[in-house]
Every structure is written in C-alpha cells, then in structure tokens.
Amino acid sequence: MTETAKASCPFHDNTDRRKSAAIARENTRAPEGSHWVKSALLAQKVLRNKNALQAGASAEALSYKNPEHAPVFFLDGKDHFNKRRKTQRFLSPKAVADQHYLIMQKFTDQLLAEMRCNGGAKLEDVTFELAIEVVGEILGLTNSDQAERARRIQRVLYSSIANAKPGMEAWLLNLKRMFHMGIFYLKDVRPAIKARQESPRDDAISTYLDEGYSHLSIVIECLTYGTAGMLTTREFILMCAWYLFEDAELRARFMNGEEKDRMAILMEILRLEPVAAMVMRRVHEPLEDTDGSTIASGELYGIDIRAANVDEALVGECPFALDPDRAQRMRDTGRYLSFSDGPHNCPGWQVALHETRIFLEALFKVPGLKLEQEPQMHWNPALGSYELREVLVTCDKSSA
Numbered sequence: 001m002t003e004t005a006k007a008s009c010p011f012h013d014n015t016d017r018r019k020s021a022a023i024a025r026e027n028t029r030a031p032e033g034s035h036w037v038k039s040a041l042l043a044q045k046v047l048r049n050k051n052a053l054q055a056g057a058s059a060e061a062l063s064y065k066n067p068e069h070a071p072v073f074f075l076d077g078k079d080h081f082n083k084r085r086k087t088q089r090f091l092s093p094k095a096v097a098d099q100h101y102l103i104m105q106k107f108t109d110q111l112l113a114e115m116r117c118n119g120g121a122k123l124e125d126v127t128f129e130l131a132i133e134v135v136g137e138i139l140g141l142t143n144s145d146q147a148e149r150a151r152r153i154q155r156v157l158y159s160s161i162a163n164a165k166p167g168m169e170a171w172l173l174n175l176k177r178m179f180h181m182g183i184f185y186l187k188d189v190r191p192a193i194k195a196r197q198e199s200p201r202d203d204a205i206s207t208y209l210d211e212g213y214s215h216l217s218i219v220i221e222c223l224t225y226g227t228a229g230m231l232t233t234r235e236f237i238l239m240c241a242w243y244l245f246e247d248a249e250l251r252a253r254f255m256n257g258e259e260k261d262r263m264a265i266l267m268e269i270l271r272l273e274p275v276a277a278m279v280m281r282r283v284h285e286p287l288e289d290t291d292g293s294t295i296a297s298g299e300l301y302g303i304d305i306r307a308a309n310v311d312e313a314l315v316g317e318c319p320f321a322l323d324p325d326r327a328q329r330m331r332d333t334g335r336y337l338s339f340s341d342g343p344h345n346c347p348g349w350q351v352a353l354h355e356t357r358i359f360l361e362a363l364f365k366v367p368g369l370k371l372e373q374e375p376q377m378h379w380n381p382a383l384g385s386y387e388l389r390e391v392l393v394t395c396d397k398s399s400a
Helices: 003-008 021-027 040-048 077-088 093-118 123-139 146-161 168-198 204-210 215-246 248-256 259-272 326-330 349-363
Strands: 035-037 052-054 120-122 278-283 299-304 376-380 385-389 392-394
Touching (some): 021 376, 040 299, 123 349, 248 349
C-alpha cells in the first residue's frame, strides 16, 4: 500500500486481520509452469476472455464424447452455456425470492429449534445440514429420509474430492467413490427421479428428465452442484458467523440494517476471506501482462482470488479494512472476484448469499447465544480452500 493511500485512509487501520491469510499463504501455489496472477486487472482479463478454457481440477485431462455426461464445470463454449442455462433459472434472484426463500427460512427455523432444545451445537454440522437441504430442494433430492440423506451426501462428496497416491491407494479410493455414489443413487437420486417421472415439479431433476438426461448424468449434476452449494457455502456461513461473533459493532449493523446493508457486510467478509483460493484457465490468444509485455497464446494462468480481492486497483484504498460501504463508494456490486468472473463464475452466488443472510439473521436472535471457543482452521487441498471446524456454540436451552 502506498504512503499516499495510508495517509488518506478513512479507517487509519489497514492491518491485515484476515483469519485465513496465514493458512492460505502456506498452501496456495500456482502450478509449475503457470502464470501466478495476483493482479486484479489481469485476473479479470483472463477470466472474461472468450478464448480462456477451464483448466482447474484436472479439467484438461478429461474428455467427454457426450457433453451431457460431463459436469458443467468441465465444459466450455457452447456446451457449457447450454448446460448451465438449463439449471441457471433455479439459481436466479427471482427463483430465490419466489421459491428458495421459504425453504431457507423453514430449514433455518427447524435446525435452530433443535439447537435450542440441546442448548448448543457444532455450527459446522448445523450449517452443512442447512446447505444440503437447500441445494436438495433446488435439485429435487427430496424423496428420502432427511437425516440419512445428509449423511450419504457428505460421504459421497468427501470421497469425490479426496486425493490419493497412485497405485493401490488410488484404486481403493475409486472403489470407495463408486460404492458411496451407488448408495447415493439407489437411496436418494433414484427415488427422486421416480417421483418426478410420475409427477414433475419445478426443480432441476424434473428439467433434466424433460431434457432426456440419463440417470448417470443426473447423478453427476447433483454432485457437481452439491460440491459448490454444500461444501463451500458451509464455510462461507461459518466465516461470516465468526466475524459477527467477534465484532459487536459489525453484528449490530448487520442485525439492525436493511437487507442491502446485510448483503454488503457478507460480501465484504467474503472479499477478505474467499473460500476458493485459486482458479485455473488456459488462454488461447496472446495477452498483455501488467508490465506491458506480451504473454504467448496457450499459456496456463493461476488466478489468485485472495490477492486480486485486496488489489487496490480493484477495491480501492485500505484493502484489508472490512468496509461494508466499500462497494457503494467504488460503484461496484461488491462481488469483486469472490465468485470468480467470466463464463465460469459461480452460478449459485445469489443462493449462497441469501442462505447465509437468512441463517445468520435468525442465529443471532437466539437467546444466550455464545461462541465457546475460537474455531479450528484446516486446509482442504482438493478444493484449495479453508475449512472451519469445532465451531461450538451454546445458547439458552428451550423447554420445547
């Protein structure tokens, strides 16, 4: 940060207090042979480029003869656009307002009532169950036992993102994945498909059936959206809760503010603490680097989301200060690169924000609510993201 910026900083405190900064710094590296992009302007240029192809999570090592069988994450161009469009209508602001709001409120009330009956809970368990149920309603996974479904989905998601060394360990992991995916299909996906074949609903599985998707393709779509909508949303909710527990002034502003103000607070926390640390792209055209030099066509880029989100060129002065008014001052939406950018930006970002807002509004109204200890932070190398665990909260025990 420049001395000029420091002198004009309206906060007079630009100390880096990001909770996940240290663990991310230790674990975030751009792959060998790639350009590690920390500049927000170059990051936007890469992510928005029409000739940029998805390159993360082994995307370049996989090929699909039938795009229907490919997760939307691994597709580009027309195939990506067409597949994403089919599900996008379930993730739009209108869908959140018309359909998902009531579901979010229903499960929030249910889960917090259970927490009050017990006098507390591990917040990571509560928020994961919330995320599972919200995404399950959007997809149409609603025709199996709620508690058992949550456990099965957790097993299949974690086995899907796990890594193993080549050889017997990898073979055993693949066997485990197939087993959990098979159970998930038999117990959860197949009953949902059967129910919607008999009586279609306004959800994703009904749409996939109408489009002629195979059962395998539907399982793949459920897991693709499940990983993003369940695993990452949980961490987002937990991180925002941690900030609000610690900062009474920020908490008061969140609880007393209008919806727009609450969303600004959540997005500013996410700017500082993005769950995803890096995304990969390969660009098939020359690009101008920040120093004016030209980067050749076909190069691989590692976009450092965390670095870009504290780049003054994008977010303005005092980039480490938590400033809910920043986006309005910068005439920006406040998303920055927290949900990525370009064609592969996060399709469910509106769902994640409103789900977080609704849950936290209700959580901090719970009588006697207290965070018992500082959460433990871990790193998930498969997702390239932090995880918060042992988020123990207590509250006044209800008599119901």
